[in-house]
Amino acid sequence: MNQSLLDALAARLDDGAILTGAAVSARATSWIDPAPLRAAAILRPRTTEQVAEILSLCHAARQPLVTQGGRTNLVDATHTTGEDLILSLERMAEVEEIDGANHTMTVQAGAPLQRVQEAAAAAGLIFPLDLGARGSATIGGCAATNAGGVRVLRYGMMRELVLGMEVVLADGTTLTSLNRMLKNNAGYDLKQLFIGSEGTLGVITRLVLRLYPAPGGFGTALIGLQDFPTAVALLHSLQHDLAGELASFEVMWNAYYRLTTTPPAPSTPPLPQRYPLYVLAESLGADTAQTRAL
Ligand SMILES: Cc1cc2nc3c(=O)[nH]c(=O)nc-3n(C[C@H](O)[C@H](O)[C@H](O)COP(=O)(O)OP(=O)(O)OC[C@H]3O[C@@H](n4cnc5c(N)ncnc54)[C@H](O)[C@@H]3O)c2cc1C
Numbered sequence: 001m002n003q004s005l006l007d008a009l010a011a012r013l014d015d016g017a018i019l020t021g022a023a024v025s026a027r028a029t030s031w032i033d034p035a036p037l038r039a040a041a042i043l044r045p046r047t048t049e050q051v052a053e054i055l056s057l058c059h060a061a062r063q064p065l066v067t068q069g070g071r072t073n074l075v076d077a078t079h080t081t082g083e084d085l086i087l088s089l090e091r092m093a094e095v096e097e098i099d100g101a102n103h104t105m106t107v108q109a110g111a112p113l114q115r116v117q118e119a120a121a122a123a124g125l126i127f128p129l130d131l132g133a134r135g136s137a138t139i140g141g142c143a144a145t146n147a148g149g150v151r152v153l154r155y156g157m158m159r160e161l162v163l164g165m166e167v168v169l170a171d172g173t174t175l176t177s178l179n180r181m182l183k184n185n186a187g188y189d190l191k192q193l194f195i196g197s198e199g200t201l202g203v204i205t206r207l208v209l210r211l212y213p214a215p216g217g218f219g220t221a222l223i224g225l226q227d228f229p230t231a232v233a234l235l236h237s238l239q240h241d242l243a244g245e246l247a248s249f250e251v252m253w254n255a256y257y258r259l260t261t262t263p264p265a266p267s268t269p270p271l272p273q274r275y276p277l278y279v280l281a282e283s284l285g286a287d288t289a290q291t292r293a294l
Pocket residue numbers: 031066067068069070071072073074077078089109110130131132133136137138139140141142143144145146147148149150198199200202203204205
């Protein structure tokens with residue numbers, strides 16, 4: 001590892017921004033791999049300007065740098081060697097502003113998805129992206145992977161939920177386009193290039209997210225089915241009959257259903273285990289009743 005680069009970084013960052021040695025190896029490699037994390041250092045900026053300084057210095061020194069969010073990806077995308085530097089956005093995790101009139105949120109990229117959801121809910125709105133890793137996955141990581149989650153049918157993927165973005169390129173150049181307008185047809189939509197780019201084109205530092213009114217009611221149903229064509233027919237019928245309120249339609253194969261409803265799994269089977277397929281469907285609508293049947 002280039003010590004003069006580390007010294008230059010230390011001179012520009014605050015105390016506690018750089019972790020080395022045991023502070024690195026005390027962390028797990030990922031959510032599924034408990035092996036000690038390997039890296040020459042973890043850099044933890046507090047501002048976009050510091051991210052730009054880090055990238056500029058690493059670019060000049062030709063130093064490999066891996067951006068890490070919550071490390072919940074399922075494809076080893078945040079793998080590092082002992083020679084790499086890690087850029088972690090864990091100290092850039094604030095919800096900066098919620099615009100209740102325009103239904104937008106400006107947020108730093110290191111904020112966990114769950115914090116985003118809770119901040120929206122506190123304002124009487126929802127940020128509809130939802131996935132099992134919500135407590136650890138960061139909103140920047142969700143954008144970098146174009147995460148989908150369980151409500152894509154109704155609200156789309158991250159690509160449809162980001163209105164504006166600030167991003168720092170590999171040489172330290174900062175592109176700020178924190179647009180809040182829903183109906184914006186001006187020029188190229190550069191943010192779309194970075195959504196799904198998995199950290200290869202730049203570091204996402206801040207986002208403007210699209211929020212939605214909180215639904216007045218919801219309904220859930222678990223349905224056992226005989227075959228896949230029936231599942232497709234059921235999907236089309238729910239989309240039609242629920243008039244756009246269908247939010248989730250998760251298909252489970254019999255082996256998965258058995259695994260998750262047989263001891264020592266924490267739940268007992270709500271339906272018998274004999275069906276080849278199961279569908280968990282969710283509707284979110286204007287109905288003010290607490291729940292209603294699908
Ligand atoms: C239980 C569970 C359920 C999941 N369910 C879903 C699901 O339903 N749908 C789905 O799409 N995914 C799902 N995932 C995968 C994962 O949660 C998402 O891909 C999530 O968006 C990753 O966010 P992260 O902050 O953990 O990113 P990381 O895992 O830390 O990083 C992922 C990639 O993005 C890059 N990156 C991270 N932050 C930034 C940034 N600020 N700027 C630029 N690049 C960055 C990294 O370099 C890496 O290439 C699930 C994972 C788990 C463990």
